[in-house]
Amino acid sequence: MAPDDASDEPLDLAESLAIIQAQRARVRDQVAPDPRVLFGAWGVAWLVGYLVLWSSARAEPYGHPGGAAFTVFGVLLSAALAVTIAHIARRTAGVRGASERTGSMYGWTWTIGFSAVVLTMIGLTRAGAGWEVLALGWNALSALVVGVLYAAGAAMWEDWRMFGLGAWIALVAGATTLLGVPGSYLLMALAGGGGMLAAATLAHVSRRKGGW
Numbered sequence: 001m002a003p004d005d006a007s008d009e010p011l012d013l014a015e016s017l018a019i020i021q022a023q024r025a026r027v028r029d030q031v032a033p034d035p036r037v038l039f040g041a042w043g044v045a046w047l048v049g050y051l052v053l054w055s056s057a058r059a060e061p062y063g064h065p066g067g068a069a070f071t072v073f074g075v076l077l078s079a080a081l082a083v084t085i086a087h088i089a090r091r092t093a094g095v096r097g098a099s100e101r102t103g104s105m106y107g108w109t110w111t112i113g114f115s116a117v118v119l120t121m122i123g124l125t126r127a128g129a130g131w132e133v134l135a136l137g138w139n140a141l142s143a144l145v146v147g148v149l150y151a152a153g154a155a156m157w158e159d160w161r162m163f164g165l166g167a168w169i170a171l172v173a174g175a176t177t178l179l180g181v182p183g184s185y186l187l188m189a190l191a192g193g194g195g196m197l198a199a200a201t202l203a204h205v206s207r208r209k210g211g212w
Contacts (some may be wrong), residue, residue: 033153035162036207037087039200042146045080047193049073050185057182064131064181077142084110106153113145136177139184143173143192165199 049072056069088107121138129137150166153159172191176184 033084033088033157035159035203036200038084038150039165039196039203041080041083043193043196043200045076045193046143046196047189049076050189050193054182054185054189057185064135065185081110081114102156106149106156109152110145110149113149114142117141117145132181135181136184139188140173140177143176143188144170147171147173161199161203165195168195 052069052072053065056065057063060066085107088110089104117138120141121134124137125134147166147168147170150169151163152166154161154163154166169192172187172195175191176187179187
C-alpha cells in the first residue's frame with residue numbers, strides 16, 4: 001500500500017474530538033429522558049389540573065376549591081409522576097455501571113421529593129395552618145420540587161433548555177405564594193403548565209430539525 005495513503009494517517013486532534021463528541025451525543029440521546037415526554041406530561045397535568053382548581057375556587061363562596069377538583073388534580077399529578085418515573089426507568093433499563101446508578105437515583109429522587117412535600121404539609125396541617133396557607137404550600141412546594149429536579153437533571157445531561165425550564169418553574173412556584181388563592185392556581189396553569197407545553201413543543205420542533 002502506498003505510504004501516502006490517507007487511510008493510514010492518524011486522525012488529527014479535531015477529528016478525534018469530533019468523533020468523541022458524536023459518541024457522547026449518541027449515548028446521551030439514548031439514555032437521557034425525552035423532554036417531550038416529561039414536559040408534556042407535567043404540562044398537561046398542571047394546565048388542566050390548576051384550571052380545574054381555579055374554576056372551582058371561583059365558584060365557591062369562600063374561594064376554596066371543592067373536593068372533586070382536588071381529586072382531579074391529585075389524579076393528574078399522580079399520572080404525571082408515574083409517567084416520569086416509568087420513562088426514566090425505561091431509558092436507563094439497558095444501561096450498566098455509573099449511568100445506571102445515576103438514572104436510578106434520579107428517578108427515586110422524584111418519589112423522595114414528593115414524599116417530603118406530603119410529610120411537610122401533613123406537619124403544617126397538624127400545627128394548625130389555615131386552609132389558604134396549606135393550599136399555597138401544596139402548590140408552591142410541589143412545583144418547586146419539579147423545578148429543582150428538572151434543573152438537576154439538566155446538569156446531569158448537559159441540557160441548558162431543561163435547566164432554563166427548571167429555573168423558570170422554581171421561580172413561578174415562589175411567585176404563586178404572592179397571589180393568594182385562587183390567583184396562584186391561574187398562574188400555575190398558565191405560566192407553569194403553559195410553559196411546560198411550550199417547552200415540549202420547542203423540543204419536538206428541534207428534534208424534527210435534527211437537534212435535541
